[in-house]
Amino acid sequence: MDEPDRMLEQTGSALERALLHEGRAYLGPADLRAKTLAALGLAGTASLATGGALAWLSAKTWATKLLLTLSAASVLVGIPVGYFALRHSPAPVLRPAEVPAPPTNPAATVVPPTNADTPVPAPAVTPPAGITTMSSARASGGGGSASSALRAELAALDAARSTLASGDSVGALSFLDAYFRTFPRGRLRPEAEVLRMDALARGGRTDDARKYAQEFLRRHPNSVLAARVQSFAKP
Amino acid sequence: MSYLLATDTPAYRCRPEVALPLVGPAGMVPRVAGKSERELRLRQLVDNHVGHVARILRNAGTADADIDDDVQRVFIALSNRLDDVRMGAERSFLIQTALHMAAHSRRTAARRREILTDQPPEVVDPIAGPEEMANRRQVRRTLDQILGQMETELRVVFSLYEFEQMTTAEISAVLDIPRGTVASRLRRARVEFRERVSRLESLSKTEVG
Numbered sequence: 001m002d003e004p005d006r007m008l009e010q011t012g013s014a015l016e017r018a019l020l021h022e023g024r025a026y027l028g029p030a031d032l033r034a035k036t037l038a039a040l041g042l043a044g045t046a047s048l049a050t051g052g053a054l055a056w057l058s059a060k061t062w063a064t065k066l067l068l069t070l071s072a073a074s075v076l077v078g079i080p081v082g083y084f085a086l087r088h089s090p091a092p093v094l095r096p097a098e099v100p101a102p103p104t105n106p107a108a109t110v111v112p113p114t115n116a117d118t119p120v121p122a123p124a125v126t127p128p129a130g131i132t133t134m135s136s137a138r139a140s141g142g143g144g145s146a147s148s149a150l151r152a153e154l155a156a157l158d159a160a161r162s163t164l165a166s167g168d169s170v171g172a173l174s175f176l177d178a179y180f181r182t183f184p185r186g187r188l189r190p191e192a193e194v195l196r197m198d199a200l201a202r203g204g205r206t207d208d209a210r211k212y213a214q215e216f217l218r219r220h221p222n223s224v225l226a227a228r229v230q231s232f233a234k235p
Numbered sequence: 236m237s238y239l240l241a242t243d244t245p246a247y248r249c250r251p252e253v254a255l256p257l258v259g260p261a262g263m264v265p266r267v268a269g270k271s272e273r274e275l276r277l278r279q280l281v282d283n284h285v286g287h288v289a290r291i292l293r294n295a296g297t298a299d300a301d302i303d304d305d306v307q308r309v310f311i312a313l314s315n316r317l318d319d320v321r322m323g324a325e326r327s328f329l330i331q332t333a334l335h336m337a338a339h340s341r342r343t344a345a346r347r348r349e350i351l352t353d354q355p356p357e358v359v360d361p362i363a364g365p366e367e368m369a370n371r372r373q374v375r376r377t378l379d380q381i382l383g384q385m386e387t388e389l390r391v392v393f394s395l396y397e398f399e400q401m402t403t404a405e406i407s408a409v410l411d412i413p414r415g416t417v418a419s420r421l422r423r424a425r426v427e428f429r430e431r432v433s434r435l436e437s438l439s440k441t442e443v444g
Contacts, residue, residue: 003402004401007397007428012429016428016429016432020397021380022375023376023378023394023398024290025399026290026375028286028289029289032286032289032302032303032306033282035307036281036306036307037278039307040307040310042277042281046320060400106345182378188383205394224307
């Protein structure tokens, strides 16, 4: 059976051709891939599509991988890795109902993970002079495009996910707290919230995870993540 | 390598086994190994097909504002059944799921209009001049209107053939209908499409003249 020619290969009116072109040209929103990967729990350094991603894959140790992840994020948003290395404060305690508020101080703090068994509130920390944080970089307009901000979000979530996968739920919560402070209106915020539920549950704080999940479902009853959240919301 | 049985599913539900020869013992599908291998496969599928899925959804009737959510739903569905989907049959699975999702989206949108506004869908202004029609958004709205007036079965075949540039054999396999039916639906869809475009053009000329 012969295939008929496509209509665009035939002669047609200008309007007909414009309509057919439009039908073929649609690609969806620019951040569709990143959001889809995040919804699947695959947001990671590979999403950065840089040479750094290859370095990450080839790194042999978890610590090196984490450092490279942070480096990629910091390159994108202007945070020296040394700042992370200097930070050894314990993780802050977050209750499920406490959806992190936008930072009152633009110099948002980023706290590294800790292996402490019991979370301890982190002291307020002011970054050393000369340190540019994610928030201040964006506020000053020096943070680059929306896509670089999204890559930074992905890297931040990947750091939290890697930490959680290694069994350090408290460290993962610290990374997530940093994410919420740095990206108060982040595009991947729902994914970060689900990750937090997971971290709370794995850390034994199932009641907190459940309350947080129920609150999430109340706010986003039709979210594509609702099915995953339901598993945390059940008593 | 472990295997699981390929299962039969009702028509118009996603058929993970579609359009691919069996691999391994008859009736069995190879099970994907390891978490990292699975994640790599999923990531590659997103990389290769995310735009494709978005376009199918859009041309099949999903509103622009809902594309994000529906694309994610399609890939979540794939993720949930990844172990049942034959290597190489993922595209078929994604197309079927996207079409199913778009049908659901159209029904939901229709209900929303009935309940909330009691208004018909937005109609393209036929007196828009050539300059306006050149505007991309106006073109998209016109295309949405024309496709929205087609019967669903014609619209699907038309979109897969003209926009996705699939062959009639591929469409036949994905929709599980005879190839002759694909060809006849395509012919009818093209006639409808051209008639509606001509009508818009003549209305525009009448108003301008």
